Amino acid sequence: MPVLTRDEAQTRARLLDVHRYEIDLDLTRGDEHFGSTTVIRFTAREAGATFLEVRPAALHRATLDGHALDIATLDDNRLPLTLTPGDHELRVEADMRYSHTGEGMHRFTDPADGETYLYTQCFLDDVQRVFAAFDQPDLKAVFDATVTAPPQWTVLGNALATRVGAPADGRWRLATTAPLSTYFVAFAAGPWHTVRTEHAGLPFALHCRRSLAPHLDADAEELFDITRRCYDRYHQIFDEPYPFDSYDQAFVPEFNAGAMENPGLVTFRDEFVFRSAVTDTERQTRGMVIAHEMAHMWFGDLVTLQWWDDIWLNESFAEYMGYQVLSEASRFTGTWTDFAVARKSWGYDADQRPSTHPVAPAPDAVRDTASALLNFDGISYAKGASALRQLVAWLGEKDFLAGINDHFARHRFGNATLADFIDSLARATDRDVHAWADSWLRTSGVDTLTPRITEDGPEGAPGEAGADGTRGWRLDLHHDGTRPHHLAIGLYDHAPDDPRALVRRDRVETDLPAGGGTRTLTFTGPRPALLLVNDGDLTYAKVRLDAGSWDTALRTLSGLPDPVARAVVWNAARDMVRDGELAPAAYLDAARAHIPHETDIAIAQAVLGFARTQIADRYTPATARPTVLTTLTDLGHDLLRRTDGTGRADAQGLRLIAVRTLIDSATTPGTLQDWLTAGTVPGGPALDPELRWRTLARLAVLGATTPDAIDAELARDPSATGQEGAARCHAALPDATAKATAWQAMYPAEPSGPAEPAELSNYLFTATAQGFWQPEQLDLVRPYRERYFPAAVTVAARRGPALAIAAGFHGFPHPLVEAETLRLGEDCLRDADPTPALRRKLADQLDDLRRALRIRETPADIRPQA
Incomplete structure (x- = not known):
């Protein structure tokens, strides 16, 4: 499919002024296709040639100002147009295909009850899979829509939807929208379970499929409470009121992203409707996503990027505001701890790969929509949010919000660029925001800050004597990088009454200039027991x-009083492991010593996750892996003992983390089989569906279950999640036939039928791939390594970017940390011409593989040096 280039978009934007879309969708034409009729009213500023995008199963007719166009001129997804100056009306009638990859109009039939649900994901350039459009973000228009659906269904959209005609007609009309970019247009249809309320004069609603109704009902008040609190907080800090007529939140099946900020109809992956026990941190994450998507109503929906080089303006802003507003408005006050210990690592990792890019890439670096898709990564989200947090620390929140409100006022319902945003901030402050933006937003890579403490150096004592007669000490803070930093340095001493605890003596804020170098600070009194650079995690x-x-x-980390400070230390340890400056075993020793005493669930979750998935599975040679798993098992049992029967508020979440770790790290099946038979862990938690499938998957890896037992569990839990669990378990069996069957399901030699639904959905592909590659089964899966790369190239080319991303990430042979994997992957990138989405994923996976190979050579005793 031809992708839209930036030059083409600019040319078309100079030619056209698009006013209105009238869309009519018919969702009653069967399981494969739906009807789509579009009328577009627009003005051509001068005579010229351009094109319309549409990707039909069948294009029936197209007229321009009542005159028929030759539909045979449709070239893939482009219908050419020759225009005279003035007003025009374009009408396009087509049949469109339902999707099973989460792109365009996704169709899902719930295995729990047979009900069917539809929703759209039009993001970036997928609106043309739903209706004909001039598909670029800076051609905003208002939208009117009518939808015909089965009579028992409910239809949702960007604006209030009402039934028209007789109920048996199944006709719905949506109110006229405010001006929107095409990629924000959204529909959802099906027999939704709905919970409604009203707030600030607006209708609010939650929607999910009927089989999840009890779980949505159980959490509805929490979801509405967060929504109301965030809504009110945004109205306190933004001058511009919420710009749309309603606020629907739909939890939809098989959604590829976490959520999508469609104006008035936010769509979320329906895993956020929790049907099993979760930690409070996972509830906090759900709350952050609600706050993130609501921030987009202003930054993204009200004011929209002009071209995709500025996607960070949407995502970084919403990411920052999501964490900040949730912490200010709700009971979830620890959001920045989770951001520090879990979310920022996504940005750090992405920023150290060859595929890194500036937060705000140069416009010519995003030459088309295919390259734009590659920038939805840890840099545009986590690093960008970190940069904004640093900006607020440097600029002050008052001036930051003044600049934001200026930006909204100047560009409401329009489009804006990075330059517009920076100009708005500059009008609110005397600081040189343009220079800050050049340093922070136009550069790539991660700066490193390394402290060196001297108590009695060759030039004599660096500081004045303290009141107790001690000499001073000097901090030389080496800055390897280019950006300026406003940061805090924490000085911590041992608590006088508890040698395992620390108390903060002082917190010193300082500025490091751009350009790197060494900054020297002098202090009186004794050196601290622990000096923490970036205390509070204000910079990136x-x-x-x-x-x-x-x-x-190593002795007192769990006794550091501030969880954000503990998160900074854990992140430092993680980075040192990845950079070969700290042995993975030393990280495990710290985890073994301190996670059983940790009170912050986000920290325990992140540390155990890194230890289990990276250290155990990737950074440790196969011969040493059983020792690592034993350490993690011992840690999990210790955490269970310390939380058994206690009244600690965090006990339930910590026990759940411990049980997950114990399941995933088990090397023998006995305990897991006992738990599965009893339906509970002694002392809790009970094995709910998520834990049952997790346990069965580990038993499958260990060869301690059977296909019949997996099928019996699926009969017990015939939900969509159950189907995914069964696919994962079957693929994980250490059996040649099971592997061959799973491989054929993921990579069929030919599509098994003329219609796409015969192939695995993205979710079932992901579950199968997760089960397939296991470190315990290297000899069994190694023969598939050479087949993987050509198979991934083929499936990505046939099924599109979303499946390509799944194949390049979950499908990659992660356990085979071997030079041969690297060689085959490099050959693929060089010779096989993978699609852009797959190329980016493979390049990142191969860089991570190189890192893992280096880490395996790390000396066992390496640690920070004096």
Whole structure:
């Protein structure tokens, strides 16, 4: 499919002024196709040639100002147009295909009850899979829509929807929208279960498929409470009121992203309707996503990027505001701890790969929509949000919000660029925001901050004597990088009444200039037991610990009073492991010593996750892996013992994390089989569906279950999640036939029928791939490694970007941390011409593989040096 280039978009924007779309969809034409009729009213500023985008199953007719166009001129997804100056009306009638990859109009039949649900994901350039459009973000228009659906269904959209005609007709009309970019247009249809309320004069609603109704009802008040609180907080800090007529939140099946900010109809992956036990951190994450998507109503929907080089303006802003507003408005006050220990690592990792890019890439670096899709990564989200948090720390929140409100006022219902945003901030402050933006937004890579402490150096004592007669000490803070940083340095001492605890003596804020170098600070009194650079996590940089501080951390990390400070230390340890400066075993020793005493669920979750998935599965040679798994098992049992029967508020979440770790790390089946038979872990938690499938998957890996037992569990839980669990378990069996069957399902030699639904959905593909590649089964899966790369190239080319991303990430042979995997992957990138989405994923996976190979060579005793 031809992709839209930036030059083409600019040319078309100069030619056209698009006013209105009238869309009519018929969702009653069977399981494969739906009807789509579009009328577009627009003005051509001058005579010229352009094109319309549409990707039909069948294009029936097209007229321009009542005159028939030759539909045979449709070239893939482009219908050419020759225009005279003035007003025009374009009408297009087509049949469109339902999708099973989460792109365009996705169709899903719930295996739990046979009900069918539809929803759209028009993001970036997929609106043309739903209706004909001039598909670029800076050609905003108003939208009117009518939809015909089965009579028992409910239809949702960007504006209030009402039934028209007789109920048996199944006809719905949506109110006229405010001006929107095409990629924001959204529909959802099906027999939704709905919970409604009203707030601030607006209708609010939650929607999910009927089989999830009890679980949505159980959480509806929490979801509405967060929604109301965030809505009110945004109205306190933004001058512009909420710009749409309603606020629907639909939890939809098989959704590829976390959520999508469609104006008035936010769509979420329906895993956020929790049907099993979750930690409070996972509830907090759901709340953050609600706050994130609501921020988009202003930054993204009200004011929209002009071209895709500025996607960070949408995502970084919503990411920052999501964490900040949730912490201010709800009971979830620890959002920045989770951001520090879990979310920022996504940005750090992406920023150290060859595929890194600036937060705000140069416009010519995003030459088309295919390259734009590659920038939806940890840089546009986590690094960009970190940059904004640093900007607020440097600029002050008052001036930051003044600049934001200026930006909204100047560009409401229009489009804006990075330059417009920076100009708005500059009008609100005397600081040089343009220079800040050049340093932070136009550069790539991660700065590193390394402290060196001198108590009695060759030039004599660096500081004045303290009141107790001690000499001073000097901090030389080396800045390897280019960006300016406003940061805090925490000085921590041992608590006088508890050697396992620390107290903060002082917190010193300082500025590091752009350009790198060393900044020297002098202090009186004794050196601290622990010196923490970037205390409070205000900036985005890798930090190191000096040898003395690392020794203190090993003894007292769980006694550091501030969870954000603990998160910074854990992140530093993680980065040192990845950079070959700390042995993975040393990280495990710290986890073994301190996670059983950790009170913050986000920290425990992140540390155990890194230890289990990266250290155990990737950074540790196969011969040493059983020892690592034993360490994690011992840690999990210790955490269970320390939370058994306690009244600690965090006990339930910590026990759940411990049980997940124990299941995933088990090397023998006995305990897991006992739990599965009893239906509970002694002392809790009970094995709900998620834990049952998790347990069965590990038993499958260990060869301790059968296909019949998996099928019996599926009969017990015939939900969509159950289907995914069964696919994962079957693929995980250490059996040649099971592997061959799973491989054929993921990579059929030919589509098994003329219609796409015969192939796996993205979710079932992902579940199968997750089960297939297991470190315990290297000899069994190694023969598939050479087949993987050509198979992934083929399936990505046939099924599109969303499946390509799944094949390049979940499908990659992660356990085969071997030079041959690297060689085959490099050959693929060089010779096989993978699609852009797959190429990016493979390039990232191969870079991670190179890192894992280097880490496996890390000396076992390496640690921070004095």
